[in-house]
Amino acid sequence: EAGVAQSPRYKIIEKRQSVAFWCNPISGHATLYWYQQILGQGPKLLIQFQNNGVVDDSQLPKDRFSAERLKGVDSTLKIQPAKLEDSAVYLCASSLVVSRTTDTQYFGPGTRLTVL
């Protein structure tokens, strides 16, 4: 079974520029998450999709961050304009959501963003 794919793996931009990250979840996984992991911290949920609908985006800075999941498969996370404090690893995860007591989230390798 192929894992969660993310690209690019690394990105360096200057502040006020825009950037986009792409995620392809595990085939058949209905739920997709984007997390932000700042150096030395645990991942923080930004947004959760169920198929192509948003379930939770309460921690997404909507003035500069946006995300979409067209057709309920791939997803794109965009930052515009970027700030220095956006430097972090952006992790995508997906889950099948069959059983609450056994299901889990599978993470991709992440995209490491550096904002100069």
Place this chain on the structure above:
Amino acid sequence: QKEVEQDPGPLSVPEGAIVSLNCTYSNSAFQYFMWYRQYSRKGPELLMYTYSSGNKEDGRFTAQVDKSSKYISLFIRDSQPSDSATYLCAMTYSGGGADGLTFGKGTHLIIQP
């Protein structure tokens, strides 16, 4: 006070030792508890998943949950250099795949050969 507290370490132990990693949490609504392992420049991978209070064992790993004290632990027996990584505790309200996870900071573990 953060929802989940975890000592970031680093925690350095000799090979073969028993390792104890811990998290405390403040929100009693958390019902599902997980431990993830994260190697440098990789995504987190699930190690253990528990729901009820008590112990769950899987090979060299034992997860322990005490909901009355809001305290969870991960024990690693016969630790190996390959266990060197960051260990993240995570928890959720409705099950591992149904809603977003709340993570601790992670504990950086070093197993000395």
